[in-house]
Amino acid sequence: MEPIIEKFNDNFDFIKIKANDFEYVFSSCGASLYSLKKNNIPLILELEDKDKFLLSPQFFNKTLGMVAGRLPVDYENNGVKYHLKDTGNNICLHGGVFTSLSFKKWKYKIKETKNKIDVIFSISPRKGENGFNGKVKIYNIYSLYKNKPGFKIIQKANIKEDSLLSLSNHIYWNLNTVNINDYSLKFNASKIGKVNDDLLMVDTIDTPDYLLFNRKTKLKSRLDKASKLPIGTIDNTFVFDNKINKVLLENDKYSIKLKTDYPAMNIYCDSSLTPIKFVNNSNLRERRAIALEPQLYILDKDSIFYEKGQKYNHYIEYIILEK
Numbered sequence: 457m458e459p460i461i462e463k464f465n466d467n468f469d470f471i472k473i474k475a476n477d478f479e480y481v482f483s484s485c486g487a488s489l490y491s492l493k494k495n496n497i498p499l500i501l502e503l504e505d506k507d508k509f510l511l512s513p514q515f516f517n518k519t520l521g522m523v524a525g526r527l528p529v530d531y532e533n534n535g536v537k538y539h540l541k542d543t544g545n546n547i548c549l550h551g552g553v554f555t556s557l558s559f560k561k562w563k564y565k566i567k568e569t570k571n572k573i574d575v576i577f578s579i580s581p582r583k584g585e586n587g588f589n590g591k592v593k594i595y596n597i598y599s600l601y602k603n604k605p606g607f608k609i610i611q612k613a614n615i616k617e618d619s620l621l622s623l624s625n626h627i628y629w630n631l632n633t634v635n636i637n638d639y640s641l642k643f644n645a646s647k648i649g650k651v652n653d654d655l656l657m658v659d660t661i662d663t664p665d666y667l668l669f670n671r672k673t674k675l676k677s678r679l680d681k682a683s684k685l686p687i688g689t690i691d692n693t694f695v696f697d698n699k700i701n702k703v704l705l706e707n708d709k710y711s712i713k714l715k716t717d718y719p720a721m722n723i724y725c726d727s728s729l730t731p732i733k734f735v736n737n738s739n740l741r742e743r744r745a746i747a748l749e750p751q752l753y754i755l756d757k758d759s760i761f762y763e764k765g766q767k768y769n770h771y772i773e774y775i776i777l778e779k
Contacts, residue, residue, distance in 0.1 A: 647660050648661060727742050
């Protein structure tokens, strides 16, 4: 099937592509994955209203950057002082929220080979935008497999001037259910980032028992404990134990095998009931989705600082199996 391009609001494109029983819809807004279906069943949260998708502060299925996560507005790294955009409480969230890469128009091209279809998004942010100095050219590439059930995200950048950089992706997984209570999650991370009242990471600590997923664990038990905390859900950054890391998310219908070379992963369980209509089950309830966001670890300042000429190159792979 040839890609189907929909021009929307005379600004952003939506690109529909089919590969190996999956139907993908990408958007040039935020180099995002607007929709993912297998045999016409939605596997991620898909907003009915494209206008709301473009403008939602919840980063639905969008690429995150320049730095994913939360940085203090007045930030110093490698002797360089930055004054970043304040998105609330003296924090810069995901590179600046509405003026971040997640809401920018990315260029794109589509390249097909024997085994895959690549949707190659690129952007060159303006130097100093949202307080991030340095010049970079960023690529977010979706490789859609023809011979395997899933896809890979490759995040690359050419560093033209010294720059801060840590990309991620904010896909909200919902595997055709009303909530995620009965999903199981498994990965190895014996350390997490400790946060203050504003969810700003201030230290690295041992992972508490209620956030351990080193064995296959139902989300409900962990979410019930997290619900008693001020934020009321899981919104934590985990430091993986290995260089190549594997994550298993599954329910009784599907399993997602995630593999990445990113050293950390933020997990956010959407416990809100914001009044947004989705294509998914009309009875979506609290805990309606989970976002798995592999990324660099913000407290490792060396890892998010790139010198001119360095290459940024990381991947996130998703293999999606139907039971």
